[in-house]
Amino acid sequence: MPFLGLLGFLGIRDVYQPLDGTLWFWIAIGLCFAALILLRSAQGRAKAGKDVQFFFPITTWLAWGPAVVAAVLLLNGMLDRSQVEQHHQIVADKRAVRGRWGSMTYYLEVTSWRANRGTEELEVSDGTFGQFRVDDPATVEVRKGALAVPWVARIRQTPPASY
Numbered sequence: 001m002p003f004l005g006l007l008g009f010l011g012i013r014d015v016y017q018p019l020d021g022t023l024w025f026w027i028a029i030g031l032c033f034a035a036l037i038l039l040r041s042a043q044g045r046a047k048a049g050k051d052v053q054f055f056f057p058i059t060t061w062l063a064w065g066p067a068v069v070a071a072v073l074l075l076n077g078m079l080d081r082s083q084v085e086q087h088h089q090i091v092a093d094k095r096a097v098r099g100r101w102g103s104m105t106y107y108l109e110v111t112s113w114r115a116n117r118g119t120e121e122l123e124v125s126d127g128t129f130g131q132f133r134v135d136d137p138a139t140v141e142v143r144k145g146a147l148a149v150p151w152v153a154r155i156r157q158t159p160p161a162s163y
Helices: 002-015 021-047 053-078 126-131
Strands: 085-098 104-111 119-124 137-143 151-157
Touching: 002 021, 002 053, 021 053, 021 119, 053 151, 085 119, 104 126, 104 137, 119 126, 119 151
Parallel strands: none
Antiparallel strands: 085 104, 085 137, 104 119, 137 151
């Protein structure tokens, strides 16, 4: 169950990308690995003939943790009826990161519209990544989220101002 929840989280995160996606990623990963460590410990104790009853309540909750995180993001996005907030920013940097099995993850770093932040790092598709260069204007469309988790609805090029 921890891995299925984590896979669900990764899929839902791509559809309803939370503005602070890294935080949500580490929460889901942390819950998954905590459940796996406890399951492994319970397995070892069971093989040694020791009582493992006390492992079950917490391990069960932790095993469902990544799925709960995925459900929160899904409901947050699906039930969101807030207005789109458009933030006209500048692309400060862009990165393509090669994953362990050859997959690529693309990031745009844009100037931040939030207080006490210099930039916002946003994971984007390869198509969106290819549309931008450093110093290009970008419009980041953000929604508030039904469960108060702001998420990125879209990132698009800002058309030049007409004179």
